[in-house]
Amino acid sequence: xxxxxxxxxxxxxxxxxxxxxxxxxxxxxxxxxxxxxxxxxxxxxxxxxxxxxxxxxxxxxxxxxxxxxxxxxxxxxxxxxxxxxxxxxxxxxxxxxxxxxxxxxxxxxxxxxxxxxxxxxxxxxxxxxxxxxxxxxxxxxxxxxxxxxxxxxxxxxxxxxxxxx
Amino acid sequence: xxxxxxxxxxxxxxxxxxxxxxxxxxxxxxxxxxxxxxxxxxxxxxxxxxxxxxxxxxxxxxxxxxxxxxxxxxxxxxxxxxxxxxxxxxxxxxxxxxxxxxxxxxxxxxxxxxxxxxxxxxxxxxxxxxxxxxxxxxxxxxxxxxxxxxxxxxxxxxxxxxxxxxxxxxxxxxxxxxxxxxxxxxxxxxxxxxxxxxxxxxxxxxxxxxxxxxxxxxxxxxxxxxxxxxxxxxxxxxxxxxxxxxxxxxxxxxxxxxxxxxxxxxxxxxxxxxxxxxxxxxxxxxxxxxxxxxxxxxxxxxxxxxxxxxxxxxxxxxxxxxxxxxxxxxxxxxxxxxxxxxxxxxxxxxxxxxxxxxxxxxxxxxxxxxxxxxxxxxxxxxxxxxxxxxxxxxxxxxxxxxxxxxxxxxxxxxxxxxxxxxxxxxxxxxxxxxxxxxxxxxxxxxxxxxxxxxxxxxxxxxxxxxxxxxxxxxxxxxxxxxxxxxxxxxxxxxxxxxxxxxxxxxxxxxxxxxxxxxxxxxxxxxxxxxxxxxxxxxxxxxxxxxxxxxxxxxxxxxxxxxxxxxxxxxxxxxxxxxxxxxxxxxxxxxxxxxxxxxxxxxxxxxxxxxxxxxxxxxxxxxxxxxxxxxxxxxxxxxxxxxxxxxxxxxxxxxxxxxxxxxxxxxxxxxxxxxxxxxxxxxxxxxxxxxxxxxxxxxxxxxxxxxxxxxxxxxxxxxxxxxxxxxxxxxxxxxxxxxxxxxxxxxxxxxxxxxxxxxxxxxxxxxxxxxxxxxxxxxxxxxxxxxxxxxxxxxxxxxx
Numbered sequence: 001x002x003x004x005x006x007x008x009x010x011x012x013x014x015x016x017x018x019x020x021x022x023x024x025x026x027x028x029x030x031x032x033x034x035x036x037x038x039x040x041x042x043x044x045x046x047x048x049x050x051x052x053x054x055x056x057x058x059x060x061x062x063x064x065x066x067x068x069x070x071x072x073x074x075x076x077x078x079x080x081x082x083x084x085x086x087x088x089x090x091x092x093x094x095x096x097x098x099x100x101x102x103x104x105x106x107x108x109x110x111x112x113x114x115x116x117x118x119x120x121x122x123x124x125x126x127x128x129x130x131x132x133x134x135x136x137x138x139x140x141x142x143x144x145x146x147x148x149x150x151x152x153x154x155x156x157x158x159x160x161x162x163x164x165x
Numbered sequence: 166x167x168x169x170x171x172x173x174x175x176x177x178x179x180x181x182x183x184x185x186x187x188x189x190x191x192x193x194x195x196x197x198x199x200x201x202x203x204x205x206x207x208x209x210x211x212x213x214x215x216x217x218x219x220x221x222x223x224x225x226x227x228x229x230x231x232x233x234x235x236x237x238x239x240x241x242x243x244x245x246x247x248x249x250x251x252x253x254x255x256x257x258x259x260x261x262x263x264x265x266x267x268x269x270x271x272x273x274x275x276x277x278x279x280x281x282x283x284x285x286x287x288x289x290x291x292x293x294x295x296x297x298x299x300x301x302x303x304x305x306x307x308x309x310x311x312x313x314x315x316x317x318x319x320x321x322x323x324x325x326x327x328x329x330x331x332x333x334x335x336x337x338x339x340x341x342x343x344x345x346x347x348x349x350x351x352x353x354x355x356x357x358x359x360x361x362x363x364x365x366x367x368x369x370x371x372x373x374x375x376x377x378x379x380x381x382x383x384x385x386x387x388x389x390x391x392x393x394x395x396x397x398x399x400x401x402x403x404x405x406x407x408x409x410x411x412x413x414x415x416x417x418x419x420x421x422x423x424x425x426x427x428x429x430x431x432x433x434x435x436x437x438x439x440x441x442x443x444x445x446x447x448x449x450x451x452x453x454x455x456x457x458x459x460x461x462x463x464x465x466x467x468x469x470x471x472x473x474x475x476x477x478x479x480x481x482x483x484x485x486x487x488x489x490x491x492x493x494x495x496x497x498x499x500x501x502x503x504x505x506x507x508x509x510x511x512x513x514x515x516x517x518x519x520x521x522x523x524x525x526x527x528x529x530x531x532x533x534x535x536x537x538x539x540x541x542x543x544x545x546x547x548x549x550x551x552x553x554x555x556x557x558x559x560x561x562x563x564x565x566x567x568x569x570x571x572x573x574x575x576x577x578x579x580x581x582x583x584x585x586x587x588x589x590x591x592x593x594x595x596x597x598x599x600x601x602x603x604x605x606x607x608x609x610x611x612x613x614x615x616x617x618x619x620x621x622x623x624x625x626x627x628x629x630x631x632x633x634x635x636x637x638x639x640x641x642x643x644x645x646x647x648x649x650x651x652x653x654x655x656x657x658x659x660x661x662x663x664x665x666x667x668x669x670x671x672x673x674x675x676x677x678x679x680x681x682x683x684x685x686x687x688x689x690x691x692x693x694x695x696x697x698x699x700x701x702x703x704x705x706x707x708x709x710x711x712x713x714x715x716x717x718x719x720x721x722x723x724x725x726x727x728x729x730x731x732x733x734x735x736x737x738x739x740x741x742x743x744x745x746x747x748x749x750x751x752x753x754x755x756x757x758x759x760x761x762x763x764x765x766x767x768x769x770x771x772x773x774x775x776x777x778x779x780x781x782x783x784x785x786x787x788x789x790x791x792x793x794x795x796x797x798x799x800x801x802x803x804x805x806x807x808x809x810x811x812x813x814x815x816x817x818x819x820x821x822x823x824x825x826x827x828x829x830x831x832x833x834x835x836x837x838x839x840x841x842x843x844x845x846x847x848x849x850x851x852x853x854x855x856x857x858x859x860x861x862x863x864x865x866x867x868x869x870x871x872x873x874x875x876x877x878x879x880x881x882x883x884x885x886x887x888x889x890x891x892x893x894x895x896x897x898x899x900x901x902x903x904x905x906x907x908x909x910x911x912x913x914x915x916x917x918x919x920x921x922x923x924x925x926x927x928x929x930x931x932x933x934x935x936x937x938x939x940x941x942x943x944x945x946x947x948x949x950x951x952x953x954x955x956x957x958x959x960x961x962x963x964x
Contacts, residue, residue: 026307028307029307033306033307036214036215037217037305040217041208042208042211042212042214042215043207043208043209043210044208045212045214045384045385045435046214046467047384047385047386047435047468048467048468048883048884049467049468050468050469050883050884050885052883052884052885053384053468053884055384082208083207083208084207084208084209086207086208087206087207090207092203092206092207096206096207099202099206100198100199100202100203100206101198103198103199103849103850103852103853105202105205105206106436106681106682106683106853106854106857107383107384107385107433107434107435107436107680107681108201108202108205108206108210108433108435108681109212109383109384109385109433109435109436109681110384110435111205111206112208115206133892134892134893135892135893137891137892137893138891138892138893139891140891140892141384141884141889141891142384143382143383143384143436143438143857143861143889144436144681144853144857145853145856145857145860146856146857146858146859146860146861146890146895146898147856147860147891147892147895148856148895148897148898149852149853149856150892151892
C-alpha cells in the first residue's frame with residue numbers, strides 16, 4: 001500500500017497458491033484488491049465489483065468465492081487458489097488446454113474466474129454434463145463467447161480428465 | 166481478385182474452408198488455435214488494470230447526480246483533508262494543461278452545429294447523470310474515492326429532457342443552455358417516388374416501433390494509465406481502447422504535444438463492443454493530470470461508472486409504413502425515425518445514419534424515404550454498440566415483412582423470398598449512399614440459398630406439426646426468421662508492417678486493434694501463408710503507436726478486411742524483396758524462387774537456397790557497402806491498403822421459442838444461423854464471433870434494459886438490475902456458413918464481428934408473434950418486456 005497508511009490496518013498472512021504472503025491491509029481492502037495490488041497476482045480480474053459477473057472468482061479452502069465480496073483480512077488462515085495456481089509450471093492443465101483447443105475464450109478477461117468455477121465443478125462432479133456445466137457457469141458473465149465454446153471446452157475437459165482416471 | 170470470385174463454397178460448423186486450390190493454404194482457412202490464448206489461460210495477460218508504475222497516483226471522478234443542473238460551487242477543501250489525497254482538479258485547474266476544455270468532434274462530419282461535444286471536465290453545467298465535474302488524485306483508488314465522496318458540489322437543478330420524442334417540441338426544456346435546438350440535426354435518406362408508389366399501392370401497413378439497446382458492457386471496463394517524462398517531453402499512455410492512433414492524435418491536439426512524442430499502447434483489451442470506440446474525456450483528463458503532476462496517473466472505471474458514463478446505443482422510435490402488391494412484393498417503405506443522441510455528440514451521427522440506410526437490407530425496395538431526427542436528451546451520449554444502427558434498421562424491415570405476411574396470409578419465408586435481391590443480380594447497386602458517399606453495393610452472396618439452408622436445418626416445413634403437438638400439451642411455441650446485411654471493412658485504410666528480423670522472427674505490426682476477436686491469429690495466418698512460414702515464427706503487435714505510425718482501429722467489422730489485406734500485400738512485398746536479393750545470390754531468376762520455412766529456395770531444387778536471416782542481415786546494411794540494388798533497406802514493408810467499397814456480409818437466422826403465457830417468459834428452444842462473410846480466414850474464430858454476436862442480440866431481444874426515470878435518472882446501474890444473458894438462457898447455437906468471396910479486397914473476405922447480432926431481435930420477435938398468434942400478439946418493441954407481454958396476452962385472451 002502506498003502513501004499515508006490509515007490507522008485501521010491489519011498485518012496478515014495469506015496462503016495463496018501454496019505460498020505464504022505477509023502484507024498489511026485496511027479492514028476494507030477486498031481480497032481481490034489485495035491479490036492484485038499487493039501480491040501482484042493480476043490474473044484475478046474485476047468486472048463489476050458487486051458480486052455478479054464472477055470474473056474475480058477464486059478458490060478459498062477449495063470453494064469458489066467472489067474475491068470482490070470478501071475482505072482480505074478474512075482470508076487469513078485460508079488456502080487461497082487463483083488462476084496463477086492452476087498451472088504453476090507454465091504448462092496448461094487439461095481444463096486450460098481444453099479452453100485453448102475449443103476456443104473457449106476470446107478477450108480472456110472473464111476466463112480466470114470461469115476456470116476457477118470449473119475447477120471446483122470438475123473436482124466435485126467429474127462426470128458433469130452440459131446442464132450441470134451451464135448451471136455452474138450461470139454465475140459468470142461473458143460478453144464475447146456466448147458461452148457455447150466454454151461449455152464445449154468444459155465437456156472436453158471432463159472427457160480428458162476421465163481418461164486419466 | 167479474379168481467382169476468388171468464381172465459385173462458392175458452403176459448409177457447416179466443424180468443416181474446413183479449403184475451397185481455394187489456386188494457391189494452397191497451409192494456414193488460411195484452418196481452424197488454428199489462437200496464439201493469444203496460453204498467456205490468458207495462465208492469468209498472465211496484461212490488461213490496463215495490471216499496469217503498476219512507481220509513484221503512481223490513482224484517479225476517481227466526481228460525477229453529477231443530476232441529469233441537468235448548474236454548478237454553483239465546488240468545495241474541494243474537505244477532500245484535500247482526506248489522508249492520501251494529493252490533488253482535486255476541476256475544469257479550472259485542468260484548463261491550463263489543455264489547448265481546449267472541450268473535446269474535439271471525433272470523425273468530424275459537415276452540417277453539425279458548433280459546441281456539441283463533451284467537456285474534459287464540465288465547468289458550469291452538468292447535462293447527464295454521470296458527467297464528470299472534478300477529478301481526485303490520491304495514493305490509492307480507495308483514498309481517491311474517499312476524496313471524491315468528500316468533494317462538495319452545490320447544484321442548481323434545471324429542467325430535464327428525458328424522452329427523445331419530446332425534443333421535437335420547440336417548447337421542451339433545453340438539453341444544454343447553449344443548444345440552439347434540442348434536435349441536433351434532421352436529415353432524410355431515400356430514393357424513388359414514395360408519394361406515387363404509395364398512392365398506387367394495393368396494400369399499405371403502418372407500424373410504430375421502438376427499440377432500446379442499452380450498453381456495450383465489455384467485462385473489462387474502461388481504463389487508462391498515463392506517464393509524462395518532463396525531461397524529454399514525452400507522454401506514454403496505456404488505454405483499454407479500440408483506437409490507439411485516434412487517442413494519440415487527440416492527446417496531441419488536446420495537450421499540444423506532437424504525435425511522435427506520444428506513445429499510446431493498448432495492452433490486452435477485455436472486450437470493446439463499441440464502449441471503447443471513442444476517445445473519452447477521462448482519457449484526456451488522466452493524461453493532463455499526469456503532465457501537471459509529473460507522476461503516473463491511473464484511472465480504472467468501476468461498473469457503476471460504466472453504467473452512467475460509458476457510451477450506450479439507445480432508443481429509436483420509428484413510425485413507418487410499407488406498401489406492397491397482392492403478392493407481397495414491396496412497392497415502397499417510408500416513415501420517420503427519432504434517434505436519441507444523448508446530451509452531447511462526441512462522434513457524429515453514424516448510428517442514425519447507419520440505421521436509416523440499413524432498412525432496405527437484402528431486399529429490393531423500389532421506393533424508400535425516411536426522415537430522421539437526431540434528438541438530444543439529458544442522458545449519456547450514444548455511439549455505436551455492436552451492430553451500429555444495423556440491428557435497428559433490420560428490425561424495422563423484418564417487422565414490416567412479418568406484418569405483410571400476417572395481413573396477406575402469406576408464409577413469412579415466402580414473402581422474404583419474393584423480395585430478396587437475387588444472386589443473379591449481384592453485385593447489386595442500391596440507390597443509397599453510405600457515409601463515405603459511395604453507393605451501397607451488395608457485392609456478393611446468395612440470400613435465398615442462405616434462407617433455404619437454415620429453414621431446412623430447423624425443419625421449417627415440419628414446424629406446423631410441432632406447434633400443433635405443443636398446443637395439445639398446452640405449450641405455446643413459435644418459429645421466427647430474419648435476414649440481415651451488414652456493411653463491413655470500413656475505410657479509409659488500415660496499416661500493416663511486415664518485418665523479417667535478422668533473427669528470422671517475423672513481426673506483423675498494425676494499427677488494427679486486438680480486443681478479443683483473435684486478430685493476432687488471423688493476421689499471423691495470412692502472413693504465414695504468404696511467407697510460407699510456421700505460425701509460431703510470427704509475432705503480431707496491435708494497437709501500439711510506437712510499432713507503426715498510422716492506424717485507424719477496431720470497429721465496423723473492418724479489421725480482417727482492411728488490416729488483413731494490408732498484411733497480405735506487405736507480406737507479398739517482403740517475399741518479393743527476398744526473392745530479388747536471393748536471385749542475385751543464387752543467380753536464378755526471381756520467378757524460379759520460392760519462400761519456404763525461413764529460406765528462399767529454387768523451385769524444385771530445395772538444396773539451392775538462401776536463409777531469410779542472411780537476406781535480412783544484408784538489408785540492414787553493412788556500413789560502407791552498397792545495399793543490393795533495387796530493393797531498398799530492410800526486409801520489411803509497410804502498407805496502408807484502402808478499400809474502394811465496403812464488403813456486405815449477410816446472415817439469416819431462424820429460432821424456435823416457447824412463451825409462458827402466465828409469466829411472459831420467453832425460452833429459446835433452438836437457434837440456427839447462417840453467416841456469409843466471404844472467405845473465412847479461421848472458421849474456429851469466426852464461429853466464436855458468431856456465437857458472441859448472437860448472444861449479444863439475445864440480450865437486446867429479451868434482457869438488456871437500461872432503465873431511466875422521468876428525470877433521466879438511471880435506475881438499472883448494476884448487473885443485478887441490468888441483465889446480461891447467462892449460460893442457462895442460451896440453447897446450443899447451430900451455425901452454418903456460406904462463403905461468397907468478396908471482390909472488394911484481395912483476400913475475398915468480409916467482416917464478421919457484428920454480423921451475428923443484427924438479425925437476432927427480429928428473429929426472436931417473429932417467433933414470439935408466432936407463438937402467441939392465438940392471442941393476436943405483435944411485438945413492436947425490444948427488449949421484450951414480460952410484463953407488457955402478459956398484458957398483451959391477457960388483452961388477446963379477452964378478445
